[in-house]
Amino acid sequence: MREVDVFPDMSPGELSFGKIPKCRWQKRLKDVLDEMVNPQLALEMLETMFWIRSFENLIVEMRDGRFKPREDFQFVGATHLSIGQEAVAVGAIAAIRPDDYITSTHRGHGHAIAKGAFALRRMSEEELRRWLGRDVSGTREEILETAIEEHLYRTVAELFGKEDGYCRGRGGGMHIADFRVGHLGANAIVGGSCGIAVGAAMAAWKLGTDRVVLCMIGDGATQNGIFHESANFACMAQFERGLPVVFVVENNQYAMTGQHYGEVTGIDYLARRGAAYDMHMMHAEVVNGMDVLAVYDAVSRAVELARNGDGPVLLDCECYRYYGHSLSDQRMKYRTAEEEEAWRRLDPIDNFSKQVIEAGVLTESEVEEMRQRCDEQIRQAAIKAANAPYPDPATIYEGLFSNTMCDEVPEKYRHVSVIRRARKFQRDSEGRIMYRHAICEALMEEMMRDSRVILYGEDVADYGGAFMVTAGLLETFGRGRVFNTAISEAAIVGTAIGAAMVGLRPVVEIMYIDFILLAMDQVGNQAAKMKYMSGGQPKIPLVIRTTIGGGRGYAGQHSQSLEAVVTHFPGLKVVAPATAYDAKGLLKTAIRDDDPVIFIEHQMLYTNKDVVPEDEYLIPLGVARIHREGKDLTICAWSKMVEVSLEAARILEEQYGIDAEVVDPRTLIPCDYETIAASVNKTGRLLLVCQAPETGCFAEHIAYQTQRRCFKSLKAPIQIVAAHNVPPPMSPTLESENIPSPAKVVHKAIELLNEG
Ligand SMILES: Cc1ncc(C[n+]2csc(CCOP(=O)(O)OP(=O)(O)O)c2C)c(N)n1
Incomplete structure (x- = not known):
């Protein structure tokens, strides 16, 4: 039964919303030196901002022909620059641990550089060697220097589409990822990573870690459906703890050209969105995103909340991009020189350089030396990357699928606690059970085998799903592993991707395949592509169960057979069983498979009976x-x-x-x-x-x-x-x-x- 009764309450009253803090941080580095920020961290922040700006200045220079890393090198690809926004990437990522996760955007060079740099700086000698994947001699400091050099090189190499890039040239700058340091991928679909971030946070919590996820998004993304679905998902009251995710909105005032304030939304500050989702207004805050310490302060507090089970948090970091949406954008068509000038006066790097000098951490000439060194490091990385080989065309399929199975469950996931004994499906005299029960049996057995297998979707818990397939699973495994979601097809799939990437093996249900169209970005652009675009890095062991039907007079939006829609995305496996025997054996295999599988059941087969052995069996995918x-x-x-x-x-x-x-x-x-x-x-x-x-x-x-x-x-x-x-x-x-x-x-x- 449900935890909460919903009794009517028609008494008069008013609903109130709390206050949302704005620009709380008004200090300077000198005020907090050696307390909140030590000199080393201040230097790291400044250095990282310099790298990011150099990296992106290099793109500008390559585009306008001022810099050629190699005479015959042609730079192709997207040019979404975050020049002007460096304080958000650096302040936010400096505030998390190396094992915390981030998701990023099409404007994510800064996030990638910062995540790698801060993670490497905090690694032990042994971890650095492991990250480098080779034995390097020298002191920890020397090894760190080598690792940073490699990090910058592999970032530029990915921008150039080279084999040495983090994603082996499959993703490029807009999809860069390094799962070894918790960078779960940049996303060129606006808002596309929100579900992934929330899913990773859910997995971090369910797996008993105290990791936190930073979901870096733009202001434009907060208007997109997946943001709203994911924010709601992260706040669901049924989770004992708010999920440990911090939405860091890099609010550079414009989407592509659309202005959130005064044009495409009805609100002034996006932080107000937090009031829609939970009783703490997601601890929303407006932050000075031009000041690295303001961001560091806000994200540090947010991360502490999230880590202690009081997430999620929404931070509206006000900042500005100096260039257009991309280098081909004529930005003066939609904004004024006065506006640009006003923001440039707050330049995050000049601003922090001054604070570093004022605090006595560096002199003016030392700051200039650092800037020049960072420029040179990026240039050297670019020259090396321009001279590096492109991927061999013969490897074009590499990274698409894992094509591996979880044959053996790691010891720590074998212990499964149950609330009630698993339901047994009575065979008839010929050993037959229904198709629907065969599916339930497969779920039951796999959930018994591996505690990482969880099941969620609309109405799957108490009710047992619209077609009664999952009835009894809640009673056996409890709400921690079997739970209902809001009607949020995109978030159901998106969160499952994120959860699968970081260690769970989710099975989610989309009631009718007709509704998968609401989640099509998550299915076709995310689940199918995240592995390939990141050069094959993550395993994504995810099953999306859904149904086709027809024959019951439900007409156009509940009766389609859309299997060809999902087969069209390389990176997905698609299963459509015809019998109870096949359904059970194939579903068990799908759950153990390390790639995303769309498992299509047929509503008109649910009551068909077939002989289904009680002994364990699996049916391989791809065998007719x-x-x-x-x-x-x-x-x-x-x-x-x-x-x-x-x-x-x-x-x-x-x-x-x-x-x-x-x-x-x-x-x-x-x-x-x-x-x-x-x-x-x-x-x-x-x-x-x-x-x-x-x-x-x-x-x-x-x-x-x-x-x-x-x-x-x-x-x-x-x-x-x-x-x-x-x-x-x-x-x-x-x-x-x-x-x-x-x-x-x-x-x-x-x-x-x-x-x-
Ligand atoms: C779903 C989707 N719609 C439209 C686009 C085209 N597009 C790329 S970036 C962008 C603006 C995104 O704005 P915001 O989220 O504020 O991020 P910013 O570019 O400002 O960093 C648009 C409209 C896209 N990539 N994805």
């Missing part, structure tokens, strides 16, 4: 099943269409003496084209049966793959029985006309046999 052998033609179908095809094959045999072979690929990605081709080479004819509209359906793709392999043995053109090219209609007559039936398959099969 021949349901029925035959010699006259091959019928290829998956999910519910296997049942339709088997019925058609029975009619063909009984009424027409035609012997059809029925093949089910079971997994669409990877797809066992070879088994299908072997069947077609034997029969000479292929009929594909698919519940999706014909145009762009997965059957069209199998047809292409098969004709490539079987051209010579085909006796007739490949045919497809699919739905009409209309949204699924509601009326029974129209709906049954739309969904392929055994009669239609029989008809097409006979036509096919009469050809060639």
Whole structure:
């Protein structure tokens, strides 16, 4: 039962919101030297800001031809510069531990440089050697110098798309990541990383660590749906503790050209957003983002709150980008020279340099020496990177999938505490159980095997899911591992990605595949791509369970078969089981797989029964099943269409003496084209049966793959029985006309046999 009853309360009153602090920090370095900030940290902050500015000045110079790291080098790629905003990246990242995480944005050079630099500076000699991946002699200081040099080099190399880059040139500057120092990736989809950050925070908390996540985002991102879904997710009351995530809004006043204040929002300060999500207004604060110490102070306090279970926090760091959105942007079309001048007077590097001199940490000439040294370090890194090789085209597939499984659960995750004994599904006299129960059994067994497997989605807990598949799991494993979410498809998927990246193995449910369209950025741009774009670094062991249906009069938005939509994104595996036996074995495999899997169940199969052994078994992904052998033609179908095809094959045999072979690929990605081709080479004819509209359906793709392999043995053109090219209609007559039936398959099969 639920923890809280919702009784009516209609008494009159007023809701009040607390005060949001603004620009609390009014001190200077000299006021806090040796207390909050020691001289070493002050130097590190200044040095890091210099590196960031040098790095981005170099981009400007390469673009306008003033600097060529090599005579024939052509710089290509995005030029989103954060010049003017360095204090936010540095102040925020200086305030976290090396093992804390960050997510970043398309304007994330500064975040990447700062995260690597501060993490390396805080590593022991041994950790530095491990990070370098080779044995380096010398003192810790010398090794650190080597590591910093390598860090700057690998950052520039990624900007240039070189093999030595952090992401082996797969991601470039807009998608840079170094998971070894907790940099979970920059994201070129505005707001795209919010769910990932919250998911990583959830995993950090559930795994019992005290790590914190900084979600670096722009002001534009706070208007995007994924930000709102993720902020709400992070604040859900059912989490005993607020999730340890700090949203650091780098509020440079503009999205691309859209001004949040006075144009695209109705509020002055974005910190006000915090009031929408939790009773503490997310401890929101407006921060002077032009002052590195103000940011350091605010983020330090925020991190302490988050680490102690009182997150999340929202910091609105007011700053300014000096250049346009990118170097091709004519910024004077949407802002004035006076405005720019006013912000430039607060320049974070000049401002902090003065404070460092005032505090007696460095002299003016020492500051200038540092600036020149940082410039030179970046230039040397660029020259080396320009001369380094590009990735070998033959390696283009490297990093796409892990293609590994969790064969053995680490000892610490094997101990699973249960509240109630796991539900047993009674077999009938022939050893059969329902498809829905087979799926539940798979979940139950995998959750028993590995405490990192968690399950969440809309209504999956007390209610057992819209289709009663997960009933009983809450009672067995408790709300820590089985919980409901808000209706936030994007956040469900996004958080699962972040959680999977840092150690959990989430299984999430999207009630109908029609709703996956609300999460399509998270599915297609994030889950599918984060591994590849970061050069293959993270494992993302994530299962997205969803359903297709049709046949119940639910019409266009609850009956689609969108499997081809998800197969289109390289980096996802896609499974669509037709029987209870396959569903159980494939789901268990999907949960153990280290890559993201979309697991598509069929609502009209949930009550179908099949023999499902009680003993453990797994079914590998990418292995088709021949349901029925035959010699006259091959019928290829998956999910519910296997049942339709088997019925058609029975009619063909009984009424027409035609012997059809029925093949089910079971997994669409990877797809066992070879088994299908072997069947077609034997029969000479292929009929594909698919519940999706014909145009762009997965059957069209199998047809292409098969004709490539079987051209010579085909006796007739490949045919497809699919739905009409209309949204699924509601009326029974129209709906049954739309969904392929055994009669239609029989008809097409006979036509096919009469050809060639
Ligand atoms: C979802 C999405 N919409 C639009 C874009 C195009 N775009 C790239 S950056 C940007 C502005 C983002 O503004 P903000 O979040 O404030 O970050 P900033 O660029 O100011 O750092 C836009 C509109 C995008 N990349 N992603």
